[in-house]
Amino acid sequence: MSEPGKVSLRERKKQQVRRRFQRIALELFDERGFEHVTVDDIAERAEISRSTFFRYFPTKEDVLIGRADEHLEELRDAFVARAPDEPVLRSLRHSLEALAASYEAERSDFVAMRRIAQDHPSILARGLEHQAVWEETFAELLADRLQDTTGPGLHSRVVAGAVMAAIRVAIDEWLAEDGSRDLQALIGEAFEVLGDGLFRALREPG
């Protein structure tokens, strides 16, 4: 049916199992709510054992997180490919374009995840934990670009945190409104606040 390619059967099966768990978990969470679905329930519907579930995902919450790690890799690669004399925030913003496209394609999954996270602080927390990893990566990328030769200092870390906040808010607004505005534009708007609005917020009354 399909040529074997370079990916082994084992590897393909692993991917299948992983996606199967994710798809079915999201289905069940959506049907009954996160906490009324046990890992046994997921395993049963997936027809794969509970033991195996925990080999793929360290916790029940992680099955929700999706491909965040891969996305971060993408983003990092895009960033280091940008011209090093470009303003850092512009580099970042351009690097986010490809990512925004990926996200648009998976929007419905994100919406489901967001709804679940709203009712369950522990899941929100898990998402924030991943964002902390992103933020640290940003800080390293920024430190490389700026003068911080001794790793990320306060400066890089604050900028990274602010950028992460902008992205987070943009994504959240994008998921909150019902698809009327595109993510790329919202990210642009959020970055504008960062560069301009903050400056004004510090200096001007209001």
Place this chain on the structure above:
Amino acid sequence: MSEPGKVSLRERKKQQVRRRFQRIALELFDERGFEHVTVDDIAERAEISRSTFFRYFPTKEDVLIGRADEHLEELRDAFVARAPDEPVLRSLRHSLEALAASYEAERSDFVAMRRIAQDHPSILARGLEHQAVWEETFAELLADRLQDTTGPGLHSRVVAGAVMAAIRVAIDEWLAEDGSRDLQALIGEAFEVLGDGLFRALREPG
């Protein structure tokens, strides 16, 4: 022995029990590491039953969080007391002064918490969850001050997120270095990055 005052005996006992749990938990976590301490261990050393522990703290992790909620209340009150025509970031920064003093007094506890959080992502996540609450509060305060009459929009939320990031990084740097620099100064520096450095990061090469 002591005049009853306005606080009932019940209320005082509750505070005592709460503090006792927190103190002993921190001791034990420090001795053995968070995950090698069971709630039973804490209850046993505190000579208060496990049941009671869960009446005071919803989870084992929460015993670590301390008085974050009270601090947020303080901060909110300080902010709304500022002149409404002052630049918002300056209002916030001034409101943070009293808070920084409280934190300085509890520094050793924060250091212990930070060390524990570094090894245990779930605790880090719990901390971030609290920060999300702070951030939302900031967003509301900002929305009141700015034009957002219909609740916090993208603008207020991005600014709030950036501010939260600045505070978080400042506190973390403060805890990382061994007490040589004072928190108030680090917060000032972080805010400076927000107002000035970000502006430059957006416009200038580097």
Place this chain on the structure above:
DNA sequence: TGACGATTGATACGCAGTTTCACTTTCCTA
């Protein structure tokens, strides 16, 4: 094909967090 390594499933266990109920302590009022 046969042997080896990786993956899976079954079982048992420790511990977090919930629930229920009986018991004790504090508070309030007659």
Place this chain on the structure above:
DNA sequence: TAGGAAAGTGAAACTGCGTATCAATCGTCA
């Protein structure tokens, strides 16, 4: 100040997450 209401405590049983172990099965490669 006695006695009942209300709040707080402790014991025990239960659910479900996450871990460890081991035998059985599957994919790989010679």
